[in-house]
Amino acid sequence: MTYQGVLTKMQTEFLEPISYYLVFKNDFINLNQLLDKTLEFTFVGHECLNCHLDKPIYRQGFCRSCFFDIPQAADWIMKPELSQAHLDVEDRDLAYEKQVQLQPHIVYLANSSNIKVGVTRKSQVPTRWIDQGAHEAIEIVEVPNRYLAGITEVALKDYVGDKTNWRTMLKNDIVDENLVEWRDKLKQYIPDEAKPYFIEDNQETNIQFPVLQYPKKPKSLNFEKAQHYIGILKGIKGQYLIFEDDTVCNIRGNEGLVVKINIL
Known part of the structure; x- marks a missing residue:
């Protein structure tokens, strides 16, 4: 199954453990259901969370001009x-x-x-x-x-x-x-x-988090720099996805990036 959309802060439900969702424009993914599954991520482009244009993201999911103009930043x-x-x-x-x-x-x-x-x-x-x-x-x-x-x-x-x-x-x-x-x-x-x-x-x-395996030496993943990544999802904590090879991805740090996610 394949999804594509712009990354924004994961939505949560206060359950035991916390339930996490990636929400796209026309779809959403329940990430708890993907624990122990192999996920493939491909960088597609940018979409500023304010102007929605394909412009490089500066900070907090906003392009440079929006970041220095809008009250949300x-x-x-x-x-x-x-x-x-x-x-x-x-x-x-x-x-x-x-x-x-x-x-x-x-x-x-x-x-x-x-x-x-x-x-x-x-x-x-x-x-x-x-x-x-x-x-x-x-x-x-x-x-x-x-x-x-x-x-x-x-x-x-x-x-x-x-x-x-x-x-x-x-x-x-x-x-x-x-x-x-x-x-x-x-x-x-x-x-x-x-x-x-x-x-x-x-x-x-x-608060309890859905984590099967904690990383020993966390390695940060940026989809724009990596362009492509495949890993087995082992947990979600904070706004981070945790993978079996100790790779971790801060979804907040990748806001405004358009990615394709393939569940293998």
Whole structure:
């Protein structure tokens, strides 16, 4: 069976284990059903996720001109503390910025390769944790806008990490932590503006991923550079496909690429 489409972030269902889907324009693939099967990938071209033209992908699935123009790729996406919609200040598109920034946001702790602090819209819990490959996570603060979440994250980064080591996460070299204790320990460092929104009585969420075999020495795959790859799918974790030969493919890192997938 053969599929062809532009790669976008895998869609997920919060089940035990997580259920993963590659969604194309007119079709989708349930990846859990393909574990232990041989898959053939062929690079076909590009399709910017915004303008949909066959132009080289610059970052985040967007061509260069779109990346520097559209609000979905503005700096406040990666740095929530730069959000200004609550001040009625426009960056690229105030209507879009208000829609995204002026809604409940969560500051959380997630443990994927190590404990890290992060920010996401409340509507993206637990999807954000799944995408990061976190096996456990907990909410710390729920605030009414992205700016408050951003300044809280910045404050807590002095005491806990904010990055995931993708190799450690994929090798499953992880240690379980008591996230409730970490949450309570970090409370004192939350900025005064966000302290009233501290969450005191929740428990951590545990996440199971569909992995039959973890890689010992992960080797990253880019479809544009490789052009062609055949491998046996052994697992999915975060936004990564894991293959028997220790090759791993970050679907987020390949967004905007058009590929043909043949199930052998």
